[in-house]
Amino acid sequence: MKKIIITILFLAALPVSAYYNPGSPSGFVNDFAGVIDGAVKQSLEQKLVAFEKETSNEISVVTVKNLGGDYIENFAEKLFKDWGIGKKDNDNGALVLVAVEDRKMRIEVGYGLEGALTDAQSNWIINNEMKPAFQAGKYGEGISLAVDKIIGATKGEYVASDDNNNGAGGWNWEFIFWLVIGLFMWLGAILGRSKSWWAGGVIGGAAGVILGLIWGFLWLGVGSIIGLTTFGLLFDFIVSKKYNAAKASGKNLPWFLGGGGFGGGGSSGGGFGGFGGGMSGGGGSSGSW
DSSP states (O other): OHHHHHHHHHHHTSOSSOOOOOOOOSSSEEETTOOSOHHHHHHHHHHHHHHHHHHOOEEEEEEESOOTTOOHHHHHHHHHHHHTOSBTTTOOEEEEEEETTTTEEEEEEEGGGTTTSOHHHHHHHIIIIIHHHHHTTOHHHHHHHHHHHHHHHHTTOOOOOOSOTTSSOSOOHHHHHHHHHHHHHHHHHHHHHSSOSSHHHHHHHHHHHHHHHHHOOHHHHHHHHHHHHHHHHHHHHHHHHHHHHHHHHTOOOOGGGTOOOSSOOOOOOTTOOOOOBOOEEEEEEEEEO
16 A cells, blocks of 8 residues: 555646647758757658658657756657657557757657567667767767667567666566556546546556455455555546546646647648657656657
8 A cells, every 4th residue: 555655646646738739840850959950850850760661660759948847758659649659550650759959868669560660679779879979969869779779670680679678577667666656647538538437447456456365364355445546536636626627728738638639630741741650558668868
């Protein structure tokens, strides 16, 4: 119960609605931070256009000045969804996101490419290609190297991987942390749209029963049922209230309701036809420099 309470308090401290869409994509390379040299940007764009025509895979490069207080994992997932990177039926997209002022970077991978571009490979690309270049202020070079490796991986070429990111075995706490956040967002999106707010109590009570069976102690099981039922009712009441308020005002939803607002995505201008409506699979890796 102590761990559950700590997790709840930590989640409550997360930023609300920190994500912002930096703008509509004008191509595969969108340098909102203005850190990529013009010639390098043009070369990258031509390479990614040719790669999309050859394979139908869509790789988007995005630089922003900062994340607006958001976590890069959430920012990348939301941007991936807003732009629809990858083809709708294949989810074969990848996003290279760089937040310059926050010194954060992430490779977000669509579900259809997760088998070819693994999390371990993404981590290796970040630490061995992007990080050294970024530390030297060579953003265009680091991004170009990363794009080459990503293209190679999706074509089945060998790309090294960091299988031992933390140097030790055991639980992957980063994965567990984001899994918990994803679960809260999923429950929030469902419960917020339900007409009743007692469903959260039912879910909480069921979770309490499961924990009681796992722990095998009667008093812990009873405490879990009471505590999680109460929390479930409160959580459902809050997200339902927030959802209805956001829907009535037309504003973007809070992060725990899935974000994205009610207006839908806009189309891009210029000669770029936009991405194909793909979705992120949640895979990839993050890093800093």
